[in-house]
Amino acid sequence: MERLKTTLCGIELDNPVIAASGTFGYGYEFAELYDINILGSFSFKGTTKDPRYGNPTPRIAECASGMINSVGLQNPGVDKVIEEELPKLKKCFHKPVMANISGFSAEEYEYVAERLNAEDQIGWFEVNISCPNVHGGGMGFGTDPHMAAEVTKRVRKVTNKPVIMKLTPNVTDITEIAKACEAEGADGISLINTIMAMRIDLRTGRPVLRNGTGGLSGPAVFPVALRMVWQTAKAVSIPIVGLGGISSAEDVIEMMMAGASAVEVGACNLTEPFICKRIIEELPEKLDKYGIKNIRDIIGSAL
């Protein structure tokens, strides 16, 4: 459907809905439920150089309108992703996919991007410099503009595919980080990753998560994400992928009005596995409701 089409860093999407990394695996679990080719795209599970088990369990907690996770980038490592996961992904998804990558040093980011660069199906790199659940990596790169710039530069150097930097909301001024990435050649910005949070078990007096803290996601964070997308859209001229708590077609429209060219749906995939399909199906009706002809017309209308 023409009116749902949007463009992200030069690649056309059938619709703006992208399933977010860490909530969609490598696609095939959801392909058992519906044809995932209806999606704009999806961002696969954060991939690192070496295999990672992640943090000890329990690593899931609940709160009002959201959840807190401390998974900690569990993944089989880039070699196994190439050998085992991507062939399975290819069978169920036939569009450009977003490769979410992470690392514990700028060199590791570069290494993983270089290894994945030859994979034809990868349309974009989404560089996670914002995971709050790993020590000595992840978010550490996204809270310092110099380090964010360094990772951008390293990844930029080894690929011609669009590089989208995924930012953390756990900073004083997100526009400063976004501008640093843009200056080093980032093609896009995605935000927000999760907000650092915790719960305490009243019976034990101890944190619910074994890791102590985790990252908050779900509808609870939507207004925060919207605000940060809006601020960032005013500060940079590269496209933005807006994410954080999107749970409806109307949230998609609102996020695009704030300046996002496309959106990602994350936590809600876990509680409502058909949410992306429902949102895509509902979008035309909602566009009618608000008198919008083509969804791309509203990008940044609130700026």
Add this chain to the structure above:
Amino acid sequence: MKESIFEILNNTEIADNVYRLDLKGDVSEIVRPGQFINIALEGFFLRRPISVSNVYRGGFDNAGPESGQGVVTVLYKVAGKGTEYLSGLKDGMLNVLTGLGNGFDISKAGSRPLLIGGGIGSAPMHMLAAELIKKGAAPTAVLGFRGSREVILEAELNKLGVRTVIATMDGSKGIKGTAADALKGIDHTYFYACGPMPMLNSIRKVLEGDGEYSFEERMGCGFGACVGCSMETKNGVKRVCKDGPVFSGKEIIWKD
């Protein structure tokens, strides 16, 4: 996995803080004992995963088992705000994901399987016993509880003709002691166990032969997408919700 709407037929307290919930709807994806369902609750972000205790296929509006319709029974303990809210629902509809988890492998049972349940972990033993009997096995059940007021499923298992041994920590019913104490010396061809981690860890030290254990972990999605409930096994990292919750005793790495 299937997402569908179920009608609450019954939701009553059957033991101390333990409720039986009967849901009418599409049970076609519930194919093995030991699987679970994941219930969405109004006002709570995460679903509540609860193991299937029994399933009844067909029987409504002259529909046969081939219709996919039926009743699924789950037993749950009120342990937090979500289950407390659930316990207050006496009628209405629930959005439920069915067909989750791998379940027990009944092909390995042999002629005299042993079923071991600890507390609310006894719940899946009802369907398991029924399926085992259907294939000609003669199961024995050992169920452990803290006290007589927590005992569940004794009548149901007796009705199926299962030899059922009850153990209570305070001795208020059956053998005084734990399930581990009560199962010593019971001859069996294979075993199936479900209960809290300390209980599983104590029974594995006294159990002989091969068997399977069903585990519990805090889950995000319940269908393998979020990898929130990972567990290290001898065969690599597994997801309790999707690769489990039932694991062969041979692949478990026990921590003492």
